[in-house]
Amino acid sequence: MADVLVIGGGAAGCMAAIWAARAGCKVTLWEKKDRLGRKLAITGKGRCNVTNAAPVDELIRNIPGNGRFMHSSFAAFDNLAVMDFFEELGVPLKVERGQRVFPQSDRAADVTEALAAELLRQKVRICYNTSARHLLFRDGALVGAVSTRGERETAAAVILACGGATYQATGSNGDGYKLAAEAGHTVIEPLPALVPLVSNDEWVAECSGLSLRNVELKLYKHGQVGKKQLLDSGFGEMLFTHFGISGPLVLTASRKAAIFWRDNPGAPILALINLKPALSAEQLAQRLERDFAAAPKRHLHNALEELLPKSLIEPFIRLAGLAADRAVNTLLHREKAEIVRLMQALPVNLCGTRSLNEGIVTCGGVSVKEVEPKTFASKKCGGLYIVGELLDVDALTGGYNLQVAFSSGRAAGLAAAEAAKTI
Ligand SMILES: Cc1cc2nc3c(=O)[nH]c(=O)nc-3n(C[C@H](O)[C@H](O)[C@H](O)COP(=O)(O)OP(=O)(O)OC[C@H]3O[C@@H](n4cnc5c(N)ncnc54)[C@H](O)[C@@H]3O)c2cc1C
Structure with missing residues (x-):
């Protein structure tokens, strides 16, 4: 049994797993694909615009889809904190036109590799080619998840980080909406944005x-x-x-x-x-x-x-x-x-x-009214946390969408770890 099960190894899921593990939890990460961060690897035309260096108010203004919902998690882990995080992991960054932040190497792979190395250092158990099919409930309480191959993972807390429904070859094909709906969540119709x-x-x-x-x-x-x-x-x-x-x-x-x-x-x-x-x-x-x-x-x-x-x-x-x-x-x-x-x-x-699949980001997703903005805990289902693009939050281009993924992932990782330790 894991303390925390993270479903989805993209930007938000990796961040959540790292912080839950740093907080001392036993973490399992399920990723449907054979490697982590396939979408992350194609961001910023392969250069990965990790965040934006503008003041936080401006970040919020550039998130037309429920930007204000991100206030608390940005206050706890803002763009400068994201930059420090990656520099500490050995990815030096640079700021370009429009305050867009990229790795100095111009390689998105440096970002995914740094996350993967940190997950390894934090002893997160990563299960590749493992796709969550259903959440697992016992006596009405969430206790884990079942994979498409029938594997069961029980955990004190589950973090859903399955992404949206665009560029589906990267793995984010809308599974997260079904899983969130199983826990009683309202899903606002996913539409393509930045399309x-x-x-x-x-x-x-x-x-x-x-x-x-x-x-x-x-x-x-x-x-x-x-x-x-x-x-x-x-x-x-x-x-x-x-x-x-x-x-x-x-x-x-x-x-x-x-x-x-x-x-x-x-x-x-x-x-x-x-x-x-x-x-x-x-x-x-x-x-x-x-x-x-x-x-x-x-x-x-x-x-x-x-x-x-x-x-x-x-x-x-x-x-x-x-x-x-x-x-x-x-x-x-x-x-x-x-x-x-x-x-x-x-x-x-x-x-x-153009089709939903061709959007850079999904507009719509799990209603933010049903999620706590500080911890990303579900208000519908105890032990569940929902982060990243799966939420009804979407931003313009400029590094804001990844900032949403990183801030929400960290907040949920820490909160899930805290909750798991008290159980
Ligand atoms: C072409 C392109 C360029 C972009 N460039 C930028 C950019 O430069 N800067 C920026 O800020 N944003 C950019 N974005 C947006 C950004 O990539 C996303 O908003 C961000 O990756 C969302 O992170 P996430 O972790 O929520 O979801 P994802 O990164 O999509 O990760 C979700 C993960 O969950 C996994 N998964 C899904 N279902 C299951 C399941 N059932 N079981 C197990 N695992 C599952 C998927 O395989 C995937 O790895 C870009 C997007 C695209 C498509």
């Missing part, structure tokens, strides 16, 4: 591979432009793909889009891209006039080369309803006004997100 968005507009696919920098993106509900319909807006970088749009700006906006589509299935969202957000419409019109006056006989296609990326010019001219070989000095006032308008509101009709 690309789908468009059936043909010109979008034609532009596949094109990335735009310093643009503004606005999403409008029901395809209607208006203050009340504005779903999200932001500045930054985005990308056209064969299925729609992606890139940092789109990923950030995608959470609100996913929630809108959950509540309004089949309804359209209109994205408007401002390609020249630094200029007013008037300034842009003047710029266009100047360019056109400098070479009045140029074809429209060539004249737009200074203003638009090459692969966007043809679709852009079509959207404007013009011919590419029009000499610019033949353009009517209203045609030039339309060019200006489109440059500041290029429309992309959106019809959905």
Whole structure:
């Protein structure tokens, strides 16, 4: 019998197991895959953005999915503590643009290897290829878990750290929701967040591979432009793909889009891209006039080369309803006004997100109302703790999701150890 059984050897589960063992408990860790931290190993494009060095209030602001729930555990183990933790384990870190923290080596594997080495040092018993099928109850009380192969592990405390339901090949395939539901928990419908968005507009696919920098993106509900319909807006970088749009700006906006589509299935969202957000419409019109006056006989296609990326010019001219070989000095006032308008509101009709599996993080999960924020103890089932992405907590990109996993994992590990010792 273990004092503490941790189910799931990802970021949160490894952290929980390490701290429960450091607190003097006998810990068993079940990991469904043949190694620990498969998702962790692909984070940050293989570099692992372990946390973010911004002040804690800012971390919370970057966690749109129940960030405030994380206050207590961040107070006990914040981003600086996470950084100290990894440096003490022999992973020197560096802070990059946007306060993102990475291993100096740029190797996510250094993070997973450091966690694995510490688990070994703390004598955590790791069972690989062991997938929890059910929680084990005796006389209504939680006493452990049963694996898909029928192995039983009894423990005084069980920590569920099975992750969300994205990138399922890494092991986090939504098992945790079923296990939490067995203990009486409410699971808020899991949706993909930080996920690309789908468009059936043909010109979008034609532009596949094109990335735009310093643009503004606005999403409008029901395809209607208006203050009340504005779903999200932001500045930054985005990308056209064969299925729609992606890139940092789109990923950030995608959470609100996913929630809108959950509540309004089949309804359209209109994205408007401002390609020249630094200029007013008037300034842009003047710029266009100047360019056109400098070479009045140029074809429209060539004249737009200074203003638009090459692969966007043809679709852009079509959207404007013009011919590419029009000499610019033949353009009517209203045609030039339309060019200006489109440059500041290029429309992309959106019809959905890519699949749950393609989200970087899951929005939704175990309701935080049913979990203690200091200890991550279940309010529904004694002896159960729930941590990491399995909870209805999700953040933007920048290292915040791993901070959630590490802080919640540590808090639950220590609390479970404390509880196990008193039993
Ligand atoms: C491509 C990508 C890049 C990302 N980059 C970053 C980044 O740079 N920075 C950042 O902060 N966040 C990043 N994230 C998000 C971050 O990886 C997750 O939020 C974080 O890993 C969640 O940790 P977790 O321990 O809760 O879940 P996971 O890391 O998913 O771990 C869950 C573990 O539980 C195991 N498991 C599942 N079911 C069972 C079962 N029934 N029995 C036993 N074991 C089970 C799984 O195999 C898995 O190992 C990224 C995500 C993706 C997909």
